[in-house]
Amino acid sequence: MELAGNTILVTGGASGIGLALAQRFLASGSDVIICGRDGDRLEAARSANPGLHILQADLARQADRERLARSVVDAYPNLNILVNNAGIQRRGRFRDDAAPWADRSAEIAINLEAPIHLASLLLPHLETKLRACIINVTSGLAFIPMVFAPVYAATKAAMHSFSQALRAELADSSVTVVEIIPPAVKTDLGGAGLHDDGVPVDEFADAVMARLATEESEIGHGMSDHFRTATRDQLATLYRRLNGMKD
Template sequence: MNISGNTIFIPGSTSGIGLALALALHARGNTVIVGGRRAELLDRIAAEHPGIDTVQVDTTDAASIDSAAKQVLAKHPELNVLVTMAGIMRVEDWHRPESILASAEAVVTTNVLGPIRLIAAFVEHLQAQPDATIVTVSSGLAFTPLKVSPTYNASKAAIHMLSESIRLQLADTTVKVVELEPPAVRTSLLPGQENSDFAMPLDEFVAEVVTLMESQPDAKEIQVERVKFLRYGEARGDYDQVVAMVNASDPHGK
């Protein structure tokens, strides 16, 4: 995608990677619409960052997604980029599945059904634009499993294959499909992760992502250097060693 001149909707971006990316893209000359569940956070973002628009959306709720899509497209008919940012991560112990089932289902609803519903809500509009992009967000853990988060790993692997497949189907349209693959980043995705020495500083991650978007406008996957250890273990032939190292590094494998 081009790095400037876009109109971009980023649901799930009131904090963490989503908000940092929204601010960085706004600074590069894009119109940015931030989406999130909590009205007070959206109001604060709008007040602190003039020029950024906001819309309330719960990406776990199909009706909320449909309503938000109508609002965004009515106000921003030139919208040409969708970033499906919303996601959650939960620690699970599958020795006792009864204790984690509800949490695992919530991960699937947020991380898999959310992006599917968002893409479905916008894809027809995007196909009518002269140049459009869908940015999905998977994870390095789509390619190397972290033992404490089985459903999260699976959800991000699903996003990877969804991205690959939709890209093939939309190859005859103006819509590009780009997969963003973060490593562990210092956010509140898991308790304590924002202070983890194993996680990449948020500002460094977003700066590298924006640089990659600018230097590789036709990239299918946005991979900072730090995620390639996870992404290509199988291709390098050291997958088992990578899995062992990731799961021995600390209690959360970060």
């Protein structure tokens, strides 16, 4: 992928991995629009990164996704890259989760419904561009489900599957589909401190940018690259070991 000269929407771009990628796209000479729910966080990201554009939206809401897609195309008609990065992670075992369904279903709405809906809303526009891309941020847990985040892992596995199918369908178009597969990265995903043992976000984002430039369609890092390329047998062993199951 050519890193310069693009117009890029990064969902969830005011923090963590999204912000780190947004900063690097900006530095590479692309126009970058970030969105998220927290207006103060968006403003802080814009102040710290002159040139960044912001749009507030709650991507769990269908109406906000439709409004976002309309505003971004109207205000930034050169838009040629969608980065579906926004996500949340709810921690806990499935049968212990007594939260109301409205809270539980939000994880599915943000991690799965939103990226698919945004891809659907923006694809007709992206297909008018000579070069365009949909980048989906999934997770190493798309390959190894874990009991501590069962629904999260399921949404990411679904996004891995969707990315593959969409890539095949769009192979004869100007739109490429790239999947970024983070390992544990040190951000506040799921709450402060839960990912402190992850790789530093700058290290991860630098590695991703280098590989985006080489036209790879699936980009992991460290452990998640291992998961991505493991055989079925290796995955089965890892799955049992990481979930504390007896051999």
